[in-house]
Amino acid sequence: MFDLHDGAQPDERFHLQTGRPLIKAHFDVWLLRRTSWACLTNPDGSEGRFVSWWLVGHLQWYHGTVKCDGTRTRMAWSGQLGEPRTMEQRDYVMTTTPAELWAFRWRLNGPGEPVWDNMGGS
Secondary structure, eight states: OBOTTTTOOTTOOEEEESSOOEEEEEEEETTEEEEEEESOBOTTSSBOOEEEEEETTTEEEEEESOEEOHHHHHHHHHTTTBSOOOGGGOOEEEEOOHHHHEEEEEOSSOOOOOOGGGTTTO
16 A cells, blocks of 8 residues: 555645656756756656745745655655665655645855755755
8 A cells, every 4th residue: 555645734735756856957046046957757648847046045926836845755665655676666646736836045155066865955
């Protein structure tokens, strides 16, 4: 048995995607960083989108239709959401929870490296 919603809030929405999210375009110009992501799939199978922005290294905002949930993906792989996944079964847990798809934040630490398991923080 495998349950993507184990321990989740009632309004959270998850689905599996085959293949890791990839950086479609990334640029750092003076005080602005923009990262757009590719290889994202909406629950209906259509192509998803997600873009993360940083301004002055502290103001972060992001928006899109689907985002990878790095924490829940690692939970699935390790067996915390059911049986552990083999390398061949290692799909990625994606979220379409509204609060995860549009946000503005002020962060003390600036952006890190853009990676699949921290798409919004890139």
